[in-house]
Amino acid sequence: MTSAPAPTPRPAAPATRRVARLAADAAYARLARPLLWRLDAETAHHGTVVAADLLGRVPVTRALTSLAGYAVGPAVEPDPVEVLGLRFPHRVGLAAGMDKDGRGLASWGALGFGHVELGTVTARPQPGNPRPRLVRLPRSRAVINRMGFNNQGVHALADRLRAAREAGLVRIPVGVSIGKSKVTPVEDAVGDYLESVAALEGLADYLAVNVSSPNTPGLRSLQDAGPLAELLGAVVTAAGATPVLVKLAPDLTDHALDEALEVAVGAGVSGVIATNTTLSREGVHRVDALTAQSEAGGLSGAPLTMRAREVVAHVASRTDLPVIGVGGVMSGEDARALLDAGASLVQLYTGLVYAGPGLVGAAVEATARR
Template sequence: QFGNPIGLAAGFDKNGECIDTMLAMGFGFVEIGSVTPKPQPGNPTPRVFRLPELGGIINRYGFNSQGVEAVRGTLAARATSRRAAGLLGVNLGKNKTTSAEDAAADYAVGIKELSEFADYLVVNISSPNTPGLRALQSKESLVQLVREARRARDAVRWDCEAGPPPILVKIAPDLTAQDKKDIAEVALAERVDGLIVSNTTIARPPEVSAHANGGEGGGLSGGPLMAESTALLSEMYRLTKGKVALVGGGGVTSGADAYAKIRAGASIVQLYTALVYQGATLLPNMKRELVQLLEADGFSSVAGG
């Protein structure tokens, strides 16, 4: 169970170095990563571009990661120390040099090495900054990937009462109608534990295109993504018939945004960009506003199991 439905999205703490600091700040859960099997530097700098007037950011980090071995060491050390309350998600990616055909093996490495520390796992196949990654969202590739991921997880010996962590798939907002149907079909047929909707977008709304940094390549996050990602969330809820847990991400900047995601079908929400602009005051303000909106509509809690 999540202590509260607002979590920190992957990308902020790529290597698991400040999990408890962020949980102590008030997040209900923290998702680290994306973690790749081998260390890699990511794309050359500059690779992050702010759009402060729009509450947005364009990034092309490219899965910069210390690699599975280093992150495992960090998480193992944390396991022996006093930890803050809250859940941990581990977001996994493939190395840039790994072909699409061998991608499943990369995710399997991350799952085998890190799943014992995770409350949930994420297969990230939707970053726009790793060449060929989004092709893994195609129906045939996704089926293979989900099956291999589950096999890798189930090969780990589970002594804890909770059993193996659920596996979620993080999808892009830039999908065709057929893509959405295919992903929903795979999620239902393969009994995927959940979908994170969504990653950053390669689309550029007019107000972004007009910005000085709007022409930079990479994924757009923050306020300009809210409408697009929430519409996709609602559609995926409909296509999966409410039978697949959904995490709402993309453009959450306030309690009202979080509530909109929940009303669109999300059980929990996550954010990153808003934290960059609003800092430590973000969470208490969001929680207060979310509670007020829930109570106004007659709800006493959010289903975030």
Template sequence: MLFEKLIRPALYRLNRDDPETVHERTVRALSLLPAQPPLLRDFYAADDPATVFGLRFPNRVGLAAGMDKDGRALHAWPSLGFGFVEVGTVTRLAQPGNPKPRLFTLAANDAVVNRMGFNNSGADALARRLADGGKPAVPLGISIGKSKVVPLDDAVDDYRHSLRALYPYADYFAVNVSSPNTPGLRELQDKNALAELLGELQRTSAELAVTPTPLLVKVAPDLTDTALAELLEVCDAHGVAGVIATNTTLSRDGLTGPEAALGKETGGLSGRPLAARAREVVRFVHEHTEGRLPIIGVGGVLSGADARALLDAGASLVQVYTGFALRGPGLIREINRTLAGWR
């Protein structure tokens, strides 16, 4: 494909040791793309509608959070075949993220290690951009997280501010309590902390709308079955609309060759080595909830077959990030055409 054979190699030759610069230039270039060029949309997309947690999706393939944190290229993603877009993770306070370098490509392993640390311009800035530029032509999810400088004891108010600021624009919210790159964040997956957070966010949502916006929880792949079962009980008790499975992993299982040394960099691992565990978590959630809780499957999707395996495990939708970064939009076309014939 053109992206894989010419464009991506050229970008990496220009910035061989700086994949974050490649990422930034990609998002900047896409932000200049006119909204919904018909030829692009017809080439990459597929007519495969699905209704999940009350929302109508034109197809089952979404852009995962992290690629377009600040929503700068919102109108481009549907043109590349995505049936929904998740921006963020955004925090109440603007923050630069962790020191660079913080993004490492392990191309031979189809993997990435990142310790970005929720670098973003803040919830209020994203709200202004959405007010000025409008939403994409597909459902918009907004991932919200905790500001790094905010103590865990104040996390509820921190999340609640972002929810309020962005409520007019989100078709669903993803509550990110599972990134490994914000110190202490994963403690919010614990039963009592998560119950308090979800309870307050649902109360705030009910105050803001007659029909509350769906609230999803993004889980870590590193949870034990017992911890994940407890988390699901909390989600059920607080009317969570769905689960996103999974975030990046602290495990380095599956890395091979010389890149295994680079894999020792701190941060979350995504891509091919996460695929099997992501399917396991999706299957566990599906079976534990007896299919009642919709799942967005994400992790290690680098082919149409990978996406289909997540749906076979129990997911209703899939998301792509690392696969798109490594393979380009041709991957989205392949996934759309594979899933259009699913079931």
């Protein structure tokens, strides 16, 4: 299924757009972020998704959302690109984790993203790990999460995605990240993933097989050659014409990455997503070090920037499969660096917490220089 690019107004003069983005960035830094940061991290996250949901419900608020996205958009008009057999309006997307249940489907394209990856979603609804489970590390420009795939289940997401498509609200490619339900034993993981594949038939533009989250017990063991070959082979077969990608962890050694890539290519996947969050605490600012060491979960944000580039470069040098680069995109130049390392598309999420929505336009502008 190929989604049409979101229609957007032609950009104003570059200088005008850059001034608008600077003003928006200042407003976020001085007004919005201080208000959001008075809330705990998960409440702020939930509020953002609820706002995206509400703004996308009616034409008037969708139009206002588009105007906001235009104000912080790129100062150049990006060219559409074709990756995975899909047409993307540009190279910058919203990473999995932000909108697990597809609530903001009508808003993400209007805010300037060229694609969105929903999820990670599981076959069974699950509450995730106990709160608190999302922690900011401000001096490090990072976040630790141990959410544990909290979501309403794949069938609820499928219903929401189907309704959005039927209403004509989906204007950018939509990928869905699928993971293993916590209640499902690792030895039964294949059947669990296949239930999600079946539920999403004809609805997702691509599927991302998440075997690299550190927050579901036993999940990362599925990156080992034997289990990974069985899982990916089954998912690729069941998905039919829908592209299947595998999402790998930044904590894998080069040898383990090579082994996983060999298995992925042999299974017939269409691409690789590099990377997920990391268990490492390297690069964390000394002010945040005690918190970082005491909080379990995956680390994202600026400390992951260089490792994500390294993994993307390694993966791209070992395979001709398209790579989606994600991890530590805190500026437009970080997004550009992932393309220079070999990525075909980039995704961001944690950077929005620190830089605000203007990061999307900056990243689109930087990655348009190809």
